[in-house]
Amino acid sequence: MADAPRYDDSLTIALLRARDAVTAQFRDHVGAAGLTLQQWRVIRALAGGTALDTTTLARRCVILAPSLTRIVRHLGDSGLVETLASHDRRQRVIRLTPEGEALFTEIWKVSERKYAAIEDAFGQDELRDLVISLNRLRACLEPDRAIGNAGV
């Protein structure tokens, strides 16, 4: 059906579909552990004793501040994260509790295998090139933000 009017934003649609396909690989086992994928991104960013303020955490996880406020509240209620004092008293510094670290380790084992499976299916080199290409796309469209500044 090449006659259908091509989506001019096929880039948008391709990004959406690719993201759906990738996240689908992780949703089952993360969900089985009682977490959403967003909550998992936060846990993951804090793994290994990393303590981050809300703004940095939001940027690394690609989650907007209002969403992160709710997510951190949920994770705090579940005993997976805790808040530390900061000398800048406007900031909240978040880190994992021992329970959070334990849950991370458990989920991480499976995620590693899933990611390896993606590499196998798609090709390790091709995957690396794809990520580079995606980051370059972002750099082209956000000339203000330096590439390295997110540290991710």
Added chain:
Amino acid sequence: MADAPRYDDSLTIALLRARDAVTAQFRDHVGAAGLTLQQWRVIRALAGGTALDTTTLARRCVILAPSLTRIVRHLGDSGLVETLASHDRRQRVIRLTPEGEALFTEIWKVSERKYAAIEDAFGQDELRDLVISLNRLRACLEPDRAIGNAGV
């Protein structure tokens, strides 16, 4: 900065960031017209008199059925879409009203320019390759769904 613990789902993050960067290019002018980007995807899929049932529309727009129900209700309340009868009385067939077509045309003019700007900034060939790569990624991860079946 190879010392930071690499995000093993850097693919996920890269997809998220790239998508954010791309959608940011369109959000302003679509929002100025009173539409969300999801509503715009629906309008766009129906442009040119195309009438689609909900299931097909959901698949083309990459929107889940419950969300599409609400979106179509909103667009219907705004007089931008209308529902047609189908011989299969379970289905709802949706199409644009003249107002919807007019709004599409107006927004589309700007979107075309924005998309051309992305092509200029990133490179037309590279963009084509990126979309191909994204679609291949999806195909690798969703071996059940044939590539062509969505027609998009």
Added chain:
DNA sequence: ATCATTTACTTAACATGTGAATTAAATCAC
């Protein structure tokens, strides 16, 4: 030191994402 400005975060309001349950209609088995 005082006040305007900026920054970090939260809250509010509404739209969408997501999975499970529900309803209505078509299809299948017999």
Added chain:
DNA sequence: GTGATTTAATTCACATGTTAAGTAAATGAT
């Protein structure tokens, strides 16, 4: 043809996305 099953769409409940407004604390100018 009747009942079980499948399919299309909706509703429900909760989580997140998104923008705008609000709050508290740090910063800057004087």
